[in-house]
Amino acid sequence: MPLILGMSVLLACQFIGELVARGLTLPIPGPVIGMVVLLVGLLVFGKVPKSLRLAGEGLLRYLTLLFVPAGVGLMVHFSLIGNDLWPIAVTLVVSTAVTLVVTLWALDRMNRRRGNGR
Known part of the structure; x- marks a missing residue:
């Protein structure tokens, strides 16, 4: 029963995100807005409920399967990727x-705030 409750919470957040994204015609995907709704809910609640933790850990266990469609897409569209190889490579390196740099800056700033800076 806890697994069903956890999955229901995740699906409800995604549904709310879809409603907001489509209702306000936002250029942000509904699941992203749903994750923000989930984050706000968890911040308000103060902790992760056991049912939600169980559902999340179950989904994370099979996360690697989500990379299979991306790998197949790379193989199927290899010629298209080859045509734009340099822009893709430059974008990957720059991003x-x-x-x-942003991660290092944020870490340095947090260390200084805690008094651990040099």
């Missing part, structure tokens, strides 16, 4: 570098 990774920006992510690393």
